[in-house]
Amino acid sequence: MRREQIRVRGTVQGVGFRPTVYRLAKSCGLKGDVCNDGEGVLIRVSGSEEAITKFVDKLYKECPALAKINELVRSRYLGEFDFDDFVISHSINNTMKTQVTADAATCPQCQKEIFDPFSRYFRYPFTNCTHCGPRLSIIRAIPYDRNNTSMVKFPMCRQCEKEYKDVENRRFHAQPVACHVCGSRAWLERADGKPVIADMFSMLDDVDAVCTLLQKGQIVAIKGLGGIHLACDATQETAVQKLRERKRRYHKPFALMARDINIINEYCYISDLEEELLTSPAAPIVLLERKSEKQVASSVAPGQYTLGFMLAYTPLHHLILRRMNRPIVLTSGNIPDEPQCIANEDAKDKLGKIADYFLLHNRDIVNRVDDSVLRVIDDKIQILRRARGYAPTPMILPSGFEKTPPILAMGSEFKNTFCLLREGEAILSQHLGDLENAAAFNAYQDTLNLYLNLFAHRPEIIAIDKHPEYLSSKLGKELATVNKIKLNEIQHHHAHIAACMAEEQIPLNAPPVLGIAFDGLGYSADGTLWGGEFLLADYYQFAQVATFKSMPMIGGEQAIHQPWRNTYAQLINALTWEEIKQKYGELEIIKFLENKNPKLLNQIIDKGINSPLTSSVGRLFDAVAAATGICREECSYEGQAAIEMEAIADVNILNNDEETLNYPFKFENSDKIYCINPAPMWLGILNDIQQKISPSEIAAKFHISLASVITTIVKQLSQTYKFNQVALTGGVFQNRILLEQVTKRLRKTGINVLTHSIVPTNDGGLSLGQAVIAAANYLKK
Secondary structure, three states: EEEEEEEEEEEOOOOHHHHHHHHHHHHHOOOOEEEEOOOOOEEEEEEEEHHHHHHHHHHOOOOOOOEEEEEEEEEEEEOOOOOOOEEEEOEEOOOOOOOOOOOEEOOHHHHHHHOOOOOOOOOOOOOOOOOOOHHHHOOOOOOOOHHHHHHHOOOOHHHHHHHHHHHOOOOOOOOOOOOOOOOOEEEEEEEOOOOOHHHHOOOOOOOHHHHHHHHHHOOOOOOOOOOEEEEOOOOOOHHHHHHHHOOOOOOOOOEEEOOOOOHHHHHHHHHHHHHHHHHHOOOOOOEEOOOOOOOOOOOOOOOOOOOEEEEOHHHHHHHOOOOOOOOOEEEEEEOOOOOOOOOHEEEHHHHHOOOOOOEEEEOOOOOOOOOEEEEOOOOOOEEOOOOOOOOOOEEEOOOOOOOOOOOOOOOOOEEEEOOEEEEEEEEEOOOOOOOOOHHHHHHHHHHHHHHHHHOOOOEEEEEEEEEOOHHHHHHHHHHHHHHHOOEEOHHHHHHHHHHHHHHHHOOOOOEEEHHHHHHHEEEEEOEEEEEEEEEOOOOOEEEEEEEEEEEEEEOOOOHHHHHHHHHHHHHHHHHOHHHHHOOOOOHHHHHHHOOOHHHHHHHHHOOOOOOOOOHHHHHHHHHHHHOOOOOOOOOOOOOOHHHHHHHOOOOOHHHHOOOHOOOEEEEEOOOOOEEOHHHHHHHHHHHHHHHOOOHHHHHHHHHHHHHHHHHHHHHHHHHHHOOOEEEEHHHHHOOOHHHHHHHHHHOOOOOOOOOOOOOOOOOOHHHHHHHHHHHHHOOOO
16 A cells, blocks of 8 residues: 655635545545645545556546646655545645635526525525635635635534535535525615615515616616626616716726626627637626627717626626626726725715615625626737736746746736746736725735735745836835845836746747837836837847837826827927928818917927827827827827727728738837837828828728838848747737737748737736746846
8 A cells, every 4th residue: 555645736725626636535445635735735645556646647637627736746655644534634724835716707506506496595695616606805814714714704504514514515615605594695775875675676685676776777886796896777878878977987988797698699799719708717808899780878888899798707696687688887886096895884985976776795805806808819818907717816937937036026007916926936916906096006005915915925026117106116115125125126118028928938048039018108228208119028138129209298197198199299290380280281180289289389399398208109099099080189098099999990991901001100220229200100191181081991001000010120120130039018909900910910921929818918917027027037146
């Protein structure tokens, strides 16, 4: 007989892993035990070598759906062994190196039970088992045991405890298991404080009454899994407009939730991969191309050709939508610029003037987790917001990073995430939003502290963005000073490129790639603002080899919100204002700009008054959109101008391979790098506007022209520099058309194109890049 210790690391706690081990060990005739500890799962077995090997093989093959084995190490066991059967032992609380599982959508078995009148879980809105339910959103500490979650205040009833202890039951050691008798409960409140009785709706209960309220055009705040949402009937224009006005969110598209895939199919086209994503345990919001036959209210997603749909992912949502044969709007319950509410009293205080009713419950949300947002481009997943269902699932880094010390990367100012890295593994936090608001920054610090404690992470290096005014950078500096930790300042676009390389598994010491990093703004190596960069980069260093010509951001940050400022800056780079008026004075855009006092604007630019220079391609998109009449005066959300221009681009022109449709660019040499000057492009656009070419045709031509100039510059750079891979990264590459057009052209040249799919291409992926650059520089020593 042989005795072995089997160490399993990975996503193995809270996912039904130990019952699977128990079942397989028994079936193989092994004796011993299995337990959770700080490193994952520890198995001790006694049996023939053949039986143990068979057991391990089965463990890989029959791993539970939510589990993931990253490492399994077998070794001889030399300690005491008193087992005459196989048992599940109590958790051991030692060194914390294990993982926390992401929240998972309700499994089919639990769905069936909540609608089965003969089940004790009938209409119980918090039903779950080891295959589904809350994880990250309720955990306070590791090991993942009930006492370390917000379920600690709900002692199990006798029946739940029986199922919890029954190794043959799928709720065996499911920590959030609960029922009507012992678990949390949901209730309905009126926002005006008056009493509400479900009987007044002739409904089954408070949860069922929500459906009736939505059908009547009411706005209901619903406390869900990782936060509180605001909901209304997505087909009632009045209700959606009411929600927009009360929330002061006038244009940004709303997300939708549907009961089942058939309802989504009535409104959108769904590919096999998109359906797979929608019905996965992560249950994200997926951006889908909308159909013309059946429409939701026009104010759900104004100016968009896509709708963001998700399926019901908790029993609460399934019960609400049971009688709802149409989609509902389900948007974050927050006030402008603040994070999503998670506490009952906070929600009532902040959302009381938005919602008509509140559906609340008494299970505390420990971790705020927004809904994840994805889209499929060219049969590849692109994550726009990585949160529920995906965080904090770790990433295994490429070869060469195995011996990295604990590193904390603080992320960006916008779309913030932070990253914990050690020993070849990176844990990226969920999306934490924009830190410029005090409440968001406080939530960021709370989540950071929680993660550091959960994963017992004691950073030896802190990585921050070079921007001195980012709050994440300031906090990182403070932590480094107070704790005497080494600090690395990482250039913004180098971090974007490194993040793309890491998720594409480019090894540590691989040759440089050509990184194309386009975004809104990033603090450069020399203190200016970048955003249209071509960098020859590896994990250690980078060199700027090409860029877009820098233009003044007239009024500084105002230029982000008022696209016409960028149009003016671009136009006077091409011609003087007098020349523009002489040639194009009859155009609406020129008349509009003439009313903005060009003489004063020129003085501001000439004297450099609050007009920093930027090479940002994001601002170039704003400028073109404003010229064609899209969001000219003001944007109400980030990227609105570019998003709406993408939405209207003429498909027939995009599918035309004739390069003669392009607008020209000019190439200049500046400080030994290529500089792309858009001046000739602007003359082409103004001429087209003069010829009354439609905005949709101009939008398509602009996208094609930009893709073409990128390809041209890459070809030119390949004559001088040695690279065979190009990384496309930065928020601008969220644009589906640009990404497809550039990828198609570069592939034709034989270049391997690296893109994002696991982490966002926008600033949400920045912390991963910061972490791997800091790790590389440590390992270089």
